Amino acid sequence: MEIRARAPGKIILAGEHAVVHGSAAVAAAIDLYTQSSLHLPPSGEGGAGEVEVDLTDSGLAFSWPCSRLLEALGETSRKAELQAPRPCSPEELAAIARLVELHEIPEAKIWLSAGLSAFLYLYTSILGCRPGKVVVSSGLPMGAGLGSSAAFSVSLSGALLTAAGVVSAEGAVGGTEWQLLGKDHLELVNTWAFQGEKIIHGKPSGIDNAVSTFGSMIKFKKGELTNLKSGNPVKMLITDTRVGRNTKALVAGVSERASRHPDAMASVFHAVNTISEELSSIVELAATDEIAMTSKEEKLAELMEMNQGLLQCMGVSHASIETVLRSTLKYNLVSKLTGAGGGGCVLTLIPTLLSKLVLEKVTTELESHGFRCFKVEVGGQGLQIHQG
Numbered sequence: 062m063e064i065r066a067r068a069p070g071k072i073i074l075a076g077e078h079a080v081v082h083g084s085a086a087v088a089a090a091i092d093l094y095t096q097s098s099l100h101l102p103p104s105g106e107g108g109a110g111e112v113e114v115d116l117t118d119s120g121l122a123f124s125w126p127c128s129r130l131l132e133a134l135g136e137t138s139r140k141a142e143l144q145a146p147r148p149c150s151p152e153e154l155a156a157i158a159r160l161v162e163l164h165e166i167p168e169a170k171i172w173l174s175a176g177l178s179a180f181l182y183l184y185t186s187i188l189g190c191r192p193g194k195v196v197v198s199s200g201l202p203m204g205a206g207l208g209s210s211a212a213f214s215v216s217l218s219g220a221l222l223t224a225a226g227v228v229s230a231e232g233a234v235g236g237t238e239w240q241l242l243g244k245d246h247l248e249l250v251n252t253w254a255f256q257g258e259k260i261i262h263g264k265p266s267g268i269d270n271a272v273s274t275f276g277s278m279i280k281f282k283k284g285e286l287t288n289l290k291s292g293n294p295v296k297m298l299i300t301d302t303r304v305g306r307n308t309k310a311l312v313a314g315v316s317e318r319a320s321r322h323p324d325a326m327a328s329v330f331h332a333v334n335t336i337s338e339e340l341s342s343i344v345e346l347a348a349t350d351e352i353a354m355t356s357k358e359e360k361l362a363e364l365m366e367m368n369q370g371l372l373q374c375m376g377v378s379h380a381s382i383e384t385v386l387r388s389t390l391k392y393n394l395v396s397k398l399t400g401a402g403g404g405g406c407v408l409t410l411i412p413t414l415l416s417k418l419v420l421e422k423v424t425t426e427l428e429s430h431g432f433r434c435f436k437v438e439v440g441g442q443g444l445q446i447h448q449g
């Protein structure tokens with residue numbers, strides 16, 4: 062049996078970091094995906110064979126004998142828990158970390174160990190210690206602010222829960238081999254993926270896994286999700302500064318700053334909340350044609366600029382991000398970091414009336430700094446399944 066699941070990355074238009082502290086944020090799915098293909102032998106039995114994962118983007122593959130997993134973790138998959146995952150306990154996480162350490166991961170790719178721990182947790186909790194192989198491949202840059210960790214957790218959870226028979230695909234995605242899940246099944250996948258994100262991020266808000274699971278453009282606040290109907294999707298240029306960073310460390314850094322300056326940071330988070338609320342109402346107004354396109358774009362640009370200033374206050378900007386801001390400002394274009402910051406990707410709002418020539422000039426200038434630019438479609442589908 063082969064089950065494939067693909068889950069999109071995301072951009073955050075406003076509210077990253079502040080969303081971890083209870084503010085609203087606005088995010089949208091993009092058309093770059095992580096795909097997990099799960100192969101299960103016909104009669105898998107616990108205790109025999111291996112669990113394998115092939116991480117094609119990093120060119121590394123790992124495997125564990127099922128007997129070893131059973132010995133270290135016990136029989137982990139229990140029917141009742143499939144419907145309501147329990148968080149990974151510190152003891153279980155330590156046992157999983159020891160299983161990951163059985164493999165020598167090259168120092169330059171040590172950041173993979175968090176993803177591997179999330180993989181082992183999701184696989185053994187959902188399918189138990191039965192043999193199987195998962196091949197993961199992604200069009201997303203890893204650790205660059207476009208939600209690669211969430212797309213990884215969502216696609217894995219989608220494939221594993223489909224194999225366990227607790228979720229099943231319903232409707233086809235027009236003209237493609239992919240199928241969608243119903244709302245309740247998506248909710249379940251999202252809950253599992255959040256557990257995976259916790260292992261990778263430490264203290265995620267849940268926005269990245271939610272937008273990767275449900276797709277579209279969403280407002281997210283304290284775990285509550287509102288779908289934003291955006292008539293004409295905004296156009297964004299993405300610049301990957303190629304400066305590596307780690308979301309877990311950046312989120313922890315903002316929390317430390319908040320504990321050093323609680324009142325000042327509470328005001329910053331409050332300001333971000335207001336920006337996200339305003340931004341989401343502009344998006345929705347635009348869907349009803351009650352606001353002209355140029356006026357919508359001017360407002361969005363101003364709010365993004367204000368949000369970027371507040372992200373600098375939180376200490377998550379970076380010299381490379383500032384270079385992107387300065388370069389695009391020369392052409393009167395507004396940019397802000399997206400995701401956790403500290404390097405990674407920057408969004409630049411592309412107004413509808415911007416000439417092709419100007420766009421080419423900005424892109425050339427950004428690429429002359431060694432950055433990589435690309436355009437994405439914003440607000441598309443979330444998790445999709447293919448069973449064959």
Ligand SMILES: Nc1ncnc2c1ncn2[C@@H]1O[C@H](COP(=O)(O)OP(=O)(O)OP(=O)(O)O)[C@@H](O)[C@H]1O
Binds near residue numbers: 174176205308400
């Ligand atoms: N395709 C993949 N293969 C293996 N591991 C992956 C893959 N995608 C993500 N990961 C795991 O997720 C980690 C990156 O997550 P991180 O949260 O730091 O960045 P991000 O999700 O890309 O950005 P952000 O959280 O700011 O949106 C990697 O270090 C790795 O452990």
Ligand SMILES: C[C@@](O)(CCO)CC(=O)[O-]
Binds near residue numbers: 079262267401
């Ligand atoms: C930085 C952050 O706000 C967004 C990362 O894409 C973390 C989170 O919300 O989990």
Ligand SMILES: [Mg+2]
Binds near residue numbers: 209210211262269308
């Ligand atoms: Mg992440």
